[in-house]
Structure formats: C-alpha cells, structure tokens
Amino acid sequence: MAISMAQALNAAMRDAMQADSSVVVFGEDVGTLGGVFTVTAGLAEEFGEDRCFDTPLAESGIAGFAVGMAMQGFRPVIEMQFDAFAYPAFEQLASHVAKIRNRTRGAVHVPMVIRIPYGGGIGGVEHHSDSSESHYAHIPGLKVVTPATVEDAYSLLREAIDDPDPVVFMEPKKLYWTKSEASMPVRTAGFGQASIRRTGSDITLIAYGTTVPTALEAAEAATEQGLDIEVVDLRTLVPLDDATIVGSVTRTGRCVVVTEANGFAGIGAELVARIQERCFYSLDAPVLRVTGFDVPYPPPLYEHHYLPGVDRILDAVDRLEWEDQSKSA
Amino acid sequence: MSERSAPGRGSGAPHPDAGLEAATKNEVQHLPSDSPVRFVTPDGELAPRAERNGYEFPSEKLLLSAYRAMVVGRRFNTEATALTKMGRLAVYPSSRGQEACQVGGVVVLDERDWLFPTYRDTVALISRGIDPVEALGLLRGDWHCGYDPMATRTAPQCTPLATHMPHAVGLAYAARRRGEDLVAMVYVGDGGTSEGDFHEALNFAAVFNAPVVFLVQNNRYAISVPLSRQSAAPSLAHKGVGYGIRSEQVDGNDAVAVVSVLSDAVAFARTGRGPVLVEAHTYRMDAHTNADPVGRYRDASEAEEWIERDPMTRLEAYLSAAGVLTDSDIKAANDAAEDFATGMRPQLNANPEVHPLEIFDYVFAEPTPQLREQRSQLEAELAQEA
Numbered sequence: 001m002a003i004s005m006a007q008a009l010n011a012a013m014r015d016a017m018q019a020d021s022s023v024v025v026f027g028e029d030v031g032t033l034g035g036v037f038t039v040t041a042g043l044a045e046e047f048g049e050d051r052c053f054d055t056p057l058a059e060s061g062i063a064g065f066a067v068g069m070a071m072q073g074f075r076p077v078i079e080m081q082f083d084a085f086a087y088p089a090f091e092q093l094a095s096h097v098a099k100i101r102n103r104t105r106g107a108v109h110v111p112m113v114i115r116i117p118y119g120g121g122i123g124g125v126e127h128h129s130d131s132s133e134s135h136y137a138h139i140p141g142l143k144v145v146t147p148a149t150v151e152d153a154y155s156l157l158r159e160a161i162d163d164p165d166p167v168v169f170m171e172p173k174k175l176y177w178t179k180s181e182a183s184m185p186v187r188t189a190g191f192g193q194a195s196i197r198r199t200g201s202d203i204t205l206i207a208y209g210t211t212v213p214t215a216l217e218a219a220e221a222a223t224e225q226g227l228d229i230e231v232v233d234l235r236t237l238v239p240l241d242d243a244t245i246v247g248s249v250t251r252t253g254r255c256v257v258v259t260e261a262n263g264f265a266g267i268g269a270e271l272v273a274r275i276q277e278r279c280f281y282s283l284d285a286p287v288l289r290v291t292g293f294d295v296p297y298p299p300p301l302y303e304h305h306y307l308p309g310v311d312r313i314l315d316a317v318d319r320l321e322w323e324d325q326s327k328s329a
Numbered sequence: 330m331s332e333r334s335a336p337g338r339g340s341g342a343p344h345p346d347a348g349l350e351a352a353t354k355n356e357v358q359h360l361p362s363d364s365p366v367r368f369v370t371p372d373g374e375l376a377p378r379a380e381r382n383g384y385e386f387p388s389e390k391l392l393l394s395a396y397r398a399m400v401v402g403r404r405f406n407t408e409a410t411a412l413t414k415m416g417r418l419a420v421y422p423s424s425r426g427q428e429a430c431q432v433g434g435v436v437v438l439d440e441r442d443w444l445f446p447t448y449r450d451t452v453a454l455i456s457r458g459i460d461p462v463e464a465l466g467l468l469r470g471d472w473h474c475g476y477d478p479m480a481t482r483t484a485p486q487c488t489p490l491a492t493h494m495p496h497a498v499g500l501a502y503a504a505r506r507r508g509e510d511l512v513a514m515v516y517v518g519d520g521g522t523s524e525g526d527f528h529e530a531l532n533f534a535a536v537f538n539a540p541v542v543f544l545v546q547n548n549r550y551a552i553s554v555p556l557s558r559q560s561a562a563p564s565l566a567h568k569g570v571g572y573g574i575r576s577e578q579v580d581g582n583d584a585v586a587v588v589s590v591l592s593d594a595v596a597f598a599r600t601g602r603g604p605v606l607v608e609a610h611t612y613r614m615d616a617h618t619n620a621d622p623v624g625r626y627r628d629a630s631e632a633e634e635w636i637e638r639d640p641m642t643r644l645e646a647y648l649s650a651a652g653v654l655t656d657s658d659i660k661a662a663n664d665a666a667e668d669f670a671t672g673m674r675p676q677l678n679a680n681p682e683v684h685p686l687e688i689f690d691y692v693f694a695e696p697t698p699q700l701r702e703q704r705s706q707l708e709a710e711l712a713q714e715a
Contacts, residue, residue: 050506053478056536060497062527068499071478072507088525095489102691103473103485109694140692164694192697239697 027079084127100140131261148212150180200230263291373646377592404666427616433587520551569606581609
C-alpha cells in the first residue's frame, strides 16, 4: 500500500518513540489534533500525553524548554508548525541549541530535533511558505536535513532522533502528500551522503528537498534535446557531501544548482563557491543557480511566478549549452 | 503593611477588595505583599513583625553560612574588578551590593538542585562551591563556560537576557517526570523581565507546574536604563500574577529576608505546588561592568544612599546584636575571604593555556568533513609558525 511522506514521518516518530522511552514530541497542536499536517496524528493517543503533548503557543519557549528536557536525558522532537513561525525561536537555536555542546566542552549536549515544515507551492498565506534552511545551515552546531523522498523522510527522521546533536529537520510541505510503495521501516543512506537520483553525463543538477522532483522532471524533459542530465539530491545540508558533488561535476563539467529559497547569500551561493574551488579545471561552463527571487515569499496567486520550475531550469541548461557552443565555435 | 498570606504559609484573610470568590482565591494565592518582605532594618535592627508577611525566621546556621559566603563574595567582587585593571579578566560585571541575593539563592538549595545563573552571578557560582578560576572562565576568555554544568548542577552563565529561563523550566519539568524532587533556581535581572523569554518561561512553568524558583534581582538598572523605563508594573513581582504564579517581593539587601522567602519558595516548588517568582529589591553599587561610565546616567548620591543599605553591614550588625556573631567570627570570615582571594590570584596571574585545535572539538559529537578540513588547515598553520 502506498504511503505518503507525512505518513512516513509519522511512522518514524512512532517507531522512535517505541524504541526509546526518552523520545518526546511536543509543540503547538501536535497532541489532540495530531498536527496541522497530521504528521503527529495518533501519537498522543498511542503514547499518552506525557510523550506527545501540546504546549503554549510560544516557539522560543518550546525550543528553550526542549533544551532543559534534553539536559535531563530526554530526546525532544519539537514542531515549529510553519517555517516563518520558527523565527521567534531563532535566538534559542542560534545562541543555545547550537552552542551548548561547544560552550560546555562537550559536558552538555542536547540531542533534539526541530521539525520545520517549510517551502511554498501549497497556496499558503504570508509566513507559511519560507525556505529558511540557509539561516540554520549558517549556524555552526546545527545539522540541517531535508528529505525529498518518502523513504528518506522516514530514515532521515529516525537518524535525526538518534543523533547526538541538534538537527533542524526541514520538511518540504509540498511533498507531504507524495506517495511511495515503500514499506516501513526503511533505512536509506546516512547523514552527509548525497544521493544521485538520476545518473547522466552532460550536466549535474544539484537539488534538495522541494526542488528534487522538479529537477528530475527537468532532466526528463531535457532528454528531448538529447541531453543526459544527472540529478544530485543533497539530503543533508549540514553535513554536506562534498565528495559526491565534486565527483559528479568533475564528470559532467557543467552544473546548475536549484533551490526554492531566494538565492542571495543562500545555500546555492555556498554550493557554487565550493564547486568552483574544487572543480575549476573540470568546468566547461560557469556554475549557475536557479533560485527563488530575492523578494519576500509572494502571495499565493503569484507564487507560480516565484517558484523555480522546469522551464527556468531548462533555460539555465540552455545557457550552459550556449557557453559550450561559443567555446567550440 | 499587608497581613496577606500566601499558600503554604498558614491561612490568609481574603483580600478585602476582592469580588468573585474564585478571583479572591487567586489573588490571595498569587499577589506579592504590598511592600518588600523585610526582617532586618538597614541599621541591623529587627524590623516590625508585620513586615515579615508571615515568613519564618531562618536558622542561625543558615544565616551564618550565608554571612560567610557574602564576605567571600564581597572580597571576590573586589578582586575580580582589580583583575580587570590588570588585564587578567576581559570584563567583570560586579555584583557588589547584591551579595545577599547572590548568596541567598544558593544557600537555600540542596546539592540535587540546579542553578541557572546569568553573567552577573559569579558570586553565586563560587557560593555553590565552584572553583573561582573555573567560575571566571567566561569572563577571562579561556572558554565560554569554565566548569562542568552536569557535575556542578549549574548551567553555564547566560549572557543573552532571560534566554536561560525556559531551559530551567524544561529541566525542572523533566526531572519531575523522572521522579526526582529537584528544584531549579533561575537568576534574572530587572532588564531581563522585559524579554520575551522571561514571559514564555513563566507561562510554561505555570502551565506545566514546574518546580522552578525565579529570582529577579532588581538592581534598578539595565546597563544605563533605569527601572522606570523598564516596567510600569506595580512591582516586577506582579509579573508572575498574570501567569498564575505565586509571587513575592523581598528586600534584596536584607539577607535574612532573602533567605527566608527563598527557602519558603524552594520548599513550595519542591513539594509540587508550582513555580514561585521572587523579586529582590537591591542595588548594583558598581557600574554595569568595569567598562561602563556609570556617571553618565546616575548620580553618585544615589549610590551613597544605597551604601547605607549595604547588605553586608546590615547582616553583620544584626547577627552581632543577636549574639550569633562574635568579633572573632567576623575576623575569621574576613580572613577566610582574604585567603580565598589570594589563593586564586596566582592562578589568574598565570597565562591560561589555550589549545588552538580545541575550537573544533565540540561543535558536533563527530566533526563534519568540512570541520576536519579546517582543523587540518589550522594544524598546518600552527606547524608553520612553530
């Protein structure tokens, strides 16, 4: 029976809670309601209100409370409900969650998971569609993870809960209802290993989370032009799999990085910089970025103009071809 | 003077102005006394009984240990300030004048309890038995926290305001879930009560009935901003009332009152009756830190007034008059404080050992490939320098 990404995440928490009594799930509306996206559905019923519970509506409080619980040996999995609602907790994440291991020379560590449903494409109103991964990836001490497949959703969340470090777990809202025939439990590659979702020899598309299906679609469409495109899914932004990226781009010589987040000072910029540092002499064209625009995430009626789709990716691919033709001309 | 009583301290008459019965109960339970609870006058004499607001006298033993710790704390403040002038500490936020609060919150705790201090609470740390050199790690620049929080049950000193408060609530709640009856004592300043995390922590503590005692050291200034710009509430203790938290205000320069009210608060929290907020009215006699031009925002005359209410002389006068403290006890306490200060001096005068590669050691449990690369880079740089 096919299972959705939301169900896979639910199963991951359920299995983790069964395996380890110190795992607790809390946040806003995660208990009785089961989460606004039903990701925590049934957990309170199954494990009781001590294990899955609603908190006051206060994101900083939720994150700070989790720090204290983690100091007492619990493994909190907290939900931030929507991407932009996590900003009030930013200080807790940046100043404490990320730094407490370092501050205390390893004496205190806070193994916790901060689940953040993120990204657009679902017709959400303001503050419901941000891609905030760059903010977290920029903070030393936080791991940042984002699944693109149902299997990874389960496996990466289990690993995040088991991880001794705090993990910001970015859940692509747009992919919550994508389904797979995968049977749970499933284990995929671990943190820090990218996955080549489609092999190809001409161009590397680098994507993660929300943009992986779009990149795959673009790669498929490009076969009509006779192009053989490879798609790399990063899976985890921190730690980052430099080796797979370098291996792929070295082979193809061309690369486009695709992110839904606005591009300026973002993950895309980091990737392009790393690629030119490591693959400069293998490159046949400049590394390009396809990203959202540098505007606040637009209202729902505009979002299809904002989101990097197949056409925008193919346009970038064309620009790479142009670079190549000019060289050989 | 109010004769109102808080729960757990005998019966209290309902507030005469109260309307609804439920509201009456709530007000009687949670409202602080009209003026700060006091046991000893600034002259060291016994204050009128009514000013105790029903609280009990602490034991002589507790008061004597508080006195000795305060003498050490005062000496420590002087020494640490001197060390900034010698360039041995990067900065020192003095708590001179706040010794009753620094010590009072610690002497009422058991070993099992947790302390959540701020950057100004180094005297509280040493009162808890933390090695002074380790306690000064943050301010000296050795590392962000010089002691082991798990071993000492003392959280790292928090530099951002009030952000440690939700940690204390989560920890206390989690401990109770595990069946431990520990209490978390959280220190925060008057400025910190304006921060969002102060309010989120209070609310969480009340909703989850967490055994936490919030000690607000109202020293009247947040760097340069006076209390009048910080809050329009009748008292900072009133801030607990809206969250359903039992709240009290105490004369923070009267060590007897501080110890009494906090002992009561800890007992209340420990027995599962919920969190307590205590506002201690005190005064920061020194500048915010050694780097702060205090003369730009307050008159010297103001500090003079507070010197007359010095918590040290006040407790000493009271204990002496009560026959609990002899001149030789006072001398012994001062000698012990002097030994403490001179004992830490050579260690702080030595240049701290710094291991450059250690900066990579505790970012994650296992370093990422990127951190390994950067560590190798620094290692190579160090090898070249050598």
